Amino acid sequence: MSDATAGLTPEELGAYFALVEVANLLQYAVDGHLRAEGDLSYLQFQILATLNDAPGGRLRMTDLADGLVHSRSGLTYQAGLLDKRGLITRSPSPDDERSVMVTVTDAGRALVGRVLPGHVADVRRLLLDPLADGDLATLNDVLGRVRRHMRATPPRSARPRARRKS
Amino acid sequence: MSDATAGLTPEELGAYFALVEVANLLQYAVDGHLRAEGDLSYLQFQILATLNDAPGGRLRMTDLADGLVHSRSGLTYQAGLLDKRGLITRSPSPDDERSVMVTVTDAGRALVGRVLPGHVADVRRLLLDPLADGDLATLNDVLGRVRRHMRATPPRSARPRARRKS
């Protein structure tokens, strides 16, 4: 993509670009499917699926935000949309009156179940099929390591707002 | 992220999620830096960098669009912003009067040169540093294969509009 070569070897550059492009193409395709099948953005699907896996299908807003969204108002906005469609409900937490518990409804679970087969098929077709034996384990190993590294070195803007002044 | 497990093994799921998350965290961090340093979105940087590498620093709109953008109006919009800032110029192509040639200006090249060191540093710190010996070659091999596969099976919506009726 440029003299981005400046300071990066062609091999480093290639890995960087390939990673970004593969992830983008994958998300674009999957997002299109989710919208067509369930009128869901990728983010909305992630929210529903995360809740779907959580014990009791419920999570605090703050816990739900982790990793999914960059600003809290963004989550409030998306939750509002899902709430309006009856896919989740929100209620004050019994423990901490400041918190809001988000819960997937039956309709929400049903919708996740409905889009999942196609979603999985997309992922398999685009990402998994071209992998050779052993590639999967390698990707898990390498990307897992990178992910742990990145989580340990979060970009300033992704830090919980609690940390802003501390 | 859910019963997305349905149809995917934990290993497949892990690779999928790790890929998406790593790419997202990387792009988010890099995008933040580009905005802070050069008031550029990642897409704008890609456009400038692509032109910067092209022979003569110039490309047709159509050729520039390839892979960078999903709709043509999107490129027109972004090019308009870059043009307004004096980072590129647009002029009708001599060969084909329908085409528009986009050219990086000196200011555009200077800006790319200015943000590049920090950009490269980000990529190195977040993605490259945690890699072990051989990981780079592996990533290039595997992701390169996936990329070729994806390009050969483009999502319907990313297809050139020329193909819509054919």
Place this chain on the structure above:
DNA sequence: TATTGTTATACTCTATAACTATA
């Protein structure tokens, strides 16, 4: 005082379709 979440507001970006001009 710090934390949780919402709201108001403004802005960026994207997409669709209609349109112009050239091939």
Place this chain on the structure above:
DNA sequence: TATAGTTATAGAGTATAACAATA
């Protein structure tokens, strides 16, 4: 007729800051 690009318009999403309520 098909292609290249622009524009109008409208909608989706995001971020910042101000806010209310609870800890």
